[in-house]
Amino acid sequence: xxxxxxxxxxxxxxxxxxxxxxFVYRPDSIMFDLEDAVALGEKDSARLLVYHALxxxxxxxxxxxxxxxxxxxxxxLKDLEAAVRGGAEIIRLPKTDCAADIQKLEREVERIxxxxxxxxxxxxxxxxxxxxxxxxxxxxxATASPRMDSIALAGFxxxxxxQTQRGDGSEIFYARCxxxxxxxxxxxxxxxxxxxxxxDDEGFLKEVEVAKRLGFNGKSLINPRQIELLHKAYAPxxxxxxxxxxxVNAAKNAEREGLGVVSLNGKMIxxxxxxxxxxxxxxxxxxxxxx
Amino acid sequence: MKITKEAxxxxxxxxxxxxxxxxxxxxxxxxxxxxxxxxGARIREVVGETLKQMGVTQGKxxxxxxxxxxxxxxxxxxxxxxxxxxxxxLDWRAL
Numbered sequence: 343x344x345x346x347x348x349x350x351x352x353x354x355x356x357x358x359x360x361x362x363x364x365f366v367y368r369p370d371s372i373m374f375d376l377e378d379a380v381a382l383g384e385k386d387s388a389r390l391l392v393y394h395a396l397x398x399x400x401x402x403x404x405x406x407x408x409x410x411x412x413x414x415x416x417x418x419l420k421d422l423e424a425a426v427r428g429g430a431e432i433i434r435l436p437k438t439d440c441a442a443d444i445q446k447l448e449r450e451v452e453r454i455x456x457x458x459x460x461x462x463x464x465x466x467x468x469x470x471x472x473x474x475x476x477x478x479x480x481x482x483x484a485t486a487s488p489r490m491d492s493i494a495l496a497g498f499x500x501x502x503x504x505q506t507q508r509g510d511g512s513e514i515f516y517a518r519c520x521x522x523x524x525x526x527x528x529x530x531x532x533x534x535x536x537x538x539x540x541x542d543d544e545g546f547l548k549e550v551e552v553a554k555r556l557g558f559n560g561k562s563l564i565n566p567r568q569i570e571l572l573h574k575a576y577a578p579x580x581x582x583x584x585x586x587x588x589x590v591n592a593a594k595n596a597e598r599e600g601l602g603v604v605s606l607n608g609k610m611i612x613x614x615x616x617x618x619x620x621x622x623x624x625x626x627x628x629x630x631x632x633x
Numbered sequence: 634m635k636i637t638k639e640a641x642x643x644x645x646x647x648x649x650x651x652x653x654x655x656x657x658x659x660x661x662x663x664x665x666x667x668x669x670x671x672x673g674a675r676i677r678e679v680v681g682e683t684l685k686q687m688g689v690t691q692g693k694x695x696x697x698x699x700x701x702x703x704x705x706x707x708x709x710x711x712x713x714x715x716x717x718x719x720x721x722x723l724d725w726r727a728l
Contacts, residue, residue, distance in 0.1 A: 358705040359648035386721075387642050387712035394704035420723075427725050458725070 346624050347371055348560035348576045349569045350407065350494075350533055354379035355388035365400040367566040370628070373407040376421045377436050385417045389424040396428035407468065409434040413446060422447070426454040426465050432491055437499065438469035440479045444486035451489070466491035468533075472499035477517045480524035490530050494562055495521045497535035511552055522557055531559040540565040550575045576625060583626045586619035593619075636692030640716035643709040650698040652709045654717035657693035660684070666698035679703050683710045692717065 351369035353360050355376045364372055374395065380388040396406055408430040410421035425433055435447050444467060451465045467489045471477055477500070484493050497514050506513045514535065525532035534553035537546045550572055553561055561572060578586070592606040593616045604611040636654050643651040662684070664676055676698055683706070684694065692714075698706070715723065 358643070358650075358701060358709070359646055362648050362702045362705060386715065387708065390708035390711050391705060394708045398702070398704055423723075423725060 345370075346559065346621070346628060347405065347492075347531060348625075348628070349572050350560060350562045351566060351569060352379065352409075352536070352562060352564050355392045355408075356380045356384045358391060361391055361395040362398075364566075365398075365404055367569055369404075369563065369566075369569050370560065371405040371407050371432075372401070373409055373434060373562070374425075374430075375409045376417070376425075377409050377411050385411070385421075389417075389421055393424040393428040396425075396430055405432070406430050407432040407434050409436060409470070412437050413443075413450070419450065422450055423454055426451055426460065427458045429460075430465065432466045432468050434468040434470055434494070436470045436496070437472050437476075438483055439473055439475040441482040441486035444469055444483055444490065448487045448489055463489065465489065468492045468494060470494045470496045471517070471521050472496040473503045474500075476500075477520045480520050481527055484524040484528035484530055490528060492531035492533060492559070493521055493525045493528075494533040495535050496562075498538075511549065518553075518556055518558075526557070532557070534558040534561040536562045536564050537568070538564065540567060543571060547571060547575055573628070578622045578626050582622055586622040586626070589616055589619035590623060634688045634714060634718045634720065636689070636714065636717040637719055638717055640713055642713035642716060643705075645697065645699055647699050648701055648705065650696060650701040650706060650709050652697075652713035653695040654713045655693040655695075656717075657691060660690055660692060660694075662694045662696070664696045664698065666696075666700075668698070668700055675703075676706060679706045680710055683707050684714070687711065687714055689714055 347370040349369040350371040350373050351367060352373050352375050353364045355374045374392045376388055376392060392408060408425035410425060410433060411417035413419060422433065433451065435443060438444060447467060455462050455465060467487060468491055469483045471480060471493060484490060495517055497508060500517055501507055501513055522532045537549050539545060546568060550561065554576060563569060588606055589611055592611060593604045596604040604616060636656050639655045641651065641653045643649055645651050662680060664680065666673060666676055680696055
């Protein structure tokens with residue numbers, strides 16, 4: 343089972359201090375942002391900062407994502423050159439409206455991998471859905487390339503496109519469900535929207551609870567303070583871990599004994615229950631360092 | 634690569650540096666740093682390597698360092714030189 347990801351921390355690509363130290367916060371993924379967090383006059387220098395920061399030894403031990411500018415801007419392709427050549431594991435494409443956006447990105451990534459000698463297929467892709475079109479096309483986007491790793495909902499642009507504004511969450515409920523279903527159908531991860539009020543822990547945790555309950559793998563974050571809150575909220579309880587260990591052990595015993603059916607305390611355990619128990623133990627491994 | 638106009642890149646914030654480039658007959662590099670005594674030689678080495686990789690043989694380069702890592706030094710020098718040389722297309726193979 344692959345390592346679960348809960349937190350994806352945005353770091354402005356133009357901020358040398360943050361790029362040099364962000365790994366100390368230990369998010370599951372770090373996302374260097376070359377898009378909205380970078381002023382137009384600093385796109386060139388941010389791109390170079392991110393390229394060199396990606397090669398810091400500390401970032402070899404943490405998943406790295408680069409959010410490039412859209413490919414139809416003067417910056418997108420240059421950002422992509424820097425990110426792929428720098429060794430970013432994942433490219434996050436903003437404003438993904440349809441499968442063709444991902445396919446165009448895939449072609450350019452493949453060309454750059456070939457040019458720089460990077461292993462073909464080693465760069466994974468993440469689509470950020472920020473419009474009604476993107477939500478409607480979410481399944482096609484999620485399945486547009488074998489490189490697709492995850493899909494993220496970006497709330498602010500989406501609500502503007504929908505001619506509404508952020509409120510209690512009901513305004514993005516359909517989009518959350520659509521994006522999440524697309525991700526699950528494609529067997530990829532899904533990340534929920536950012537929560538922008540970094541001083542409102544209660545509001546943040548309320549939103550995390552909704553995202554977790556719906557089934558999102560985690561959230562995009564804009565402040566390191568939110569990492570620990572998110573990780574605690576996603577942590578399984580001791581009781582859940584204990585039960586999961588029993589289920590996984592029962593499955594191992596059944597396999598060892600060549601039994602087709604897994605049972606625990608006289609009850610039959612279905613394969614999805616075993617898979618869920620494995621997921622809980624993987625989360626426990628991240629949280630408590632065991633399992 | 635030739636510096637054809639005055640240009641700057643970076644900030645004077647902690648962990649960053651400000652790089653200024655100007656047209657000049659020869660190559661003159663001036664470095665000021667809060668950690669000159671401990672890391673001056675390393676900063677000079679990184680700046681020198683970066684200029685060499687970019688083929689910069691002429692220009693006045695002024696670096697004001699605030700404790701930046703090597704990666705930030707390389708990036709800021711590269712961006713300042715590209716701006717000063719009015720060059721938009723970067724040769725990634727040279728980096």
